[in-house]
Amino acid sequence: MISRGDYVDSDVCDPVAVVDSVWFRYEEDYVLKNIAFEVLRKDIVVVMGPNGSGKSTLLKILAGILKPQRGEVYICGKNVNEMQSTDLTKYIGFVHQNPWFYIFNLKVYDEISFTLRNLGVNENIIAENVLEIATELDIVDLLDKSPFTLSEGEARRVVIASAVVHKPLLLLMDEPTAGLDYNNKKKFIGIIRRLNKVLGTAIVIATHDIDILAILGEAKIVVMNRGEIVYRGYVGDILSNPKILIENSLSIPVEIEIAKMLGINWRNLENFNNLIAEVGKIKGSLCR
Amino acid sequence: MSLTNIYLKIFSQIFVYHSEEGFLAKLHPSSKTVLLFVCTVLAILCTRVEVLLLTLATLIILASTSINLKRISSIFISLAMFIAPMVFFMIIYIAISCRSLYRLAETTLSITIAMSRLAVISIAFYIFFATTKPQSIARALNKLGIPYKYGYGFVISLRLLSILSNDLIEIMSIQKLRGLNIGNNFLNKIKNYLAVFIPLAISTLNRVDEITVSLEVKGFGLKDKRSYLYVEPFRFTDTIFSSLCIALAIATLYFCI
Ligand SMILES: Nc1ncnc2c1ncn2[C@@H]1O[C@H](COP(=O)(O)OP(=O)(O)O)[C@@H](O)[C@H]1O
Numbered sequence: 001m002i003s004r005g006d007y008v009d010s011d012v013c014d015p016v017a018v019v020d021s022v023w024f025r026y027e028e029d030y031v032l033k034n035i036a037f038e039v040l041r042k043d044i045v046v047v048m049g050p051n052g053s054g055k056s057t058l059l060k061i062l063a064g065i066l067k068p069q070r071g072e073v074y075i076c077g078k079n080v081n082e083m084q085s086t087d088l089t090k091y092i093g094f095v096h097q098n099p100w101f102y103i104f105n106l107k108v109y110d111e112i113s114f115t116l117r118n119l120g121v122n123e124n125i126i127a128e129n130v131l132e133i134a135t136e137l138d139i140v141d142l143l144d145k146s147p148f149t150l151s152e153g154e155a156r157r158v159v160i161a162s163a164v165v166h167k168p169l170l171l172l173m174d175e176p177t178a179g180l181d182y183n184n185k186k187k188f189i190g191i192i193r194r195l196n197k198v199l200g201t202a203i204v205i206a207t208h209d210i211d212i213l214a215i216l217g218e219a220k221i222v223v224m225n226r227g228e229i230v231y232r233g234y235v236g237d238i239l240s241n242p243k244i245l246i247e248n249s250l251s252i253p254v255e256i257e258i259a260k261m262l263g264i265n266w267r268n269l270e271n272f273n274n275l276i277a278e279v280g281k282i283k284g285s286l287c288r
Numbered sequence: 289m290s291l292t293n294i295y296l297k298i299f300s301q302i303f304v305y306h307s308e309e310g311f312l313a314k315l316h317p318s319s320k321t322v323l324l325f326v327c328t329v330l331a332i333l334c335t336r337v338e339v340l341l342l343t344l345a346t347l348i349i350l351a352s353t354s355i356n357l358k359r360i361s362s363i364f365i366s367l368a369m370f371i372a373p374m375v376f377f378m379i380i381y382i383a384i385s386c387r388s389l390y391r392l393a394e395t396t397l398s399i400t401i402a403m404s405r406l407a408v409i410s411i412a413f414y415i416f417f418a419t420t421k422p423q424s425i426a427r428a429l430n431k432l433g434i435p436y437k438y439g440y441g442f443v444i445s446l447r448l449l450s451i452l453s454n455d456l457i458e459i460m461s462i463q464k465l466r467g468l469n470i471g472n473n474f475l476n477k478i479k480n481y482l483a484v485f486i487p488l489a490i491s492t493l494n495r496v497d498e499i500t501v502s503l504e505v506k507g508f509g510l511k512d513k514r515s516y517l518y519v520e521p522f523r524f525t526d527t528i529f530s531s532l533c534i535a536l537a538i539a540t541l542y543f544c545i
């Protein structure tokens with residue numbers, strides 16, 4: 001993976017993001033109530049919760065798009081609402097749940113390179129980076145197309161590419177897998193994992209897609225309901241004790257259910273990966 | 289938040305129905321239409337400042353039965369923010385250009401009248417839209433003889449306006465996060481506008497498309513007449529309220545003009 005350019009100070013901070021007792025409301029009722037958590041360097045945090053639990057709001061607050069009524073958010077030790085917008089651009093990659101909020105260029109290539117160009121990066125380096133990300137997300141043959149004709153899943157992958165292309169320190173992704181089929185979900189997780197492992201990118205994924213849990217067994221998890229954090233821990237733990245998921249209108253991935261039924265020890269990573277591969281194939285063929 | 293965002297935020301809330309309780313919310317839409325009509329006529333015809341201010345006070349008291357005071361004051365503040373610069377420049381202009389104190393007082397009075405008119409009309413409209421269900425507005429328009437297709441079109445477009453301004457805020461924030469606004473030359477500026485308005489246009493078209501399809505599959509507009517399952521009763525209170533409104537308005541106009 002191509003390393004991060006010198007437009008981001010590479011002496012990465014830790015923790016990358018701190019949410020300090022945040023309260024937020026749009027109207028009368030608070031939709032986030034006393035939320036506190038940290039995102040460390042090399043963390044992958046999955047924020048799970050039913051519709052309306054406040055996941056999107058939390059991400060927007062982390063990105064400085066919304067300002068909390070009480071509490072503060074710090075990115076690399078700086079208050080996010082007081083940061084220069086250039087710094088925010090360098091530090092944060094944001095994927096909104098509506099991909100059509102991004103797209104305005106005539107070519108997919110220009111759409112993906114938008115942030116890098118704004119940061120004044122040299123065109124050769126841009127080309128390398130765009131190609132790398134496009135290859136990983138399997139959208140190379142879309143690069144010359146117009147983004148306005150894309151399907152929802154394709155548009156989402158373009159938006160993901162344009163949010164990660166500048167290798168930010170913190171990636172905030174809201175429902176990034178909505179509209180993606182199983183194979184594309186796996187490719188998506190692949191690139192997330194590599195950004196995380198190779199570059200130490202901290203990643204926060206807000207979703208109610210339980211497929212992600214089966215693929216991202218090693219991640220941290222935060223379960224939200226009605227604006228409160230009701231559980232925090234590791235994906236692996238919550239899968240062995242899925243009560244919390246079920247109590248919060250979520251469920252466990254089919255893979256895990258099957259593994260439990262068959263008596264396979266899914267916590268043994270190798271067994272589990274084989275199982276996932278098999279079930280993935282079945283799911284993939286069902287989708288086709 | 290920038291000033292643009294604040295304006296947009298306020299604008300997005302003006303046409304949104306949000307109050308389900310209290311006296312005004314329970315009133316029949318026709319009574320509220322009468323109130324709206326009477327207030328508008330009064331504001332246009334009446335030239336006496338004390339009458340206008342009294343009407344405004346009455347409206348605020350009425351509003352406070354169903355809308356909480358914080359919202360009412362936020363509407364007032366936004367109205368003030370909107371007209372304050374205009375008033376400010378006018379006063380300065382008058383102070384510089386006309387020397388006589390009498391003229392100054394006279395013009396100040398006429399500005400006050402104009403502003404109270406604006407306030408009365410805005411608050412009357414705000415009250416109407418904040419306390420009346422969109423469906424009821426459409427139904428009331430239908431009763432007045434306007435085909436229900438157009439009534440619904442009107443109501444949906446009002447709702448869409450507020451969604452649109454919320455979308456605009458989000459899109460601006462997203463593109464700013466992607467590094468928009470860093471370049472400063474002319475070409476960049478045009479590109480900046482495109483980066484906001486193209487996504488806005490596309491997501492609005494998408495929404496309109498969704499609305500159209502979901503209306504069409506439900507057979508909307510198939511027949512020129514339609515029936516209603518839910519009909520609000522025109523209560524005794526409504527009769528009294530409407531008559532009172534009309535009587536008061538006629539009396540005021542009689543003494544006013
Ligand atoms: N722009 C908005 N104005 C008012 N209320 C909103 C707005 N956006 C979201 N909400 C409300 O905030 C709550 C949390 O929403 P959201 O953060 O989108 O949840 P999630 O992403 O978990 O589905 C919901 O009850 C939603 O209705």
Ligand SMILES: [Mg+2]
Nearest residue numbers: 055056097174
């Ligand atoms: Mg959401």
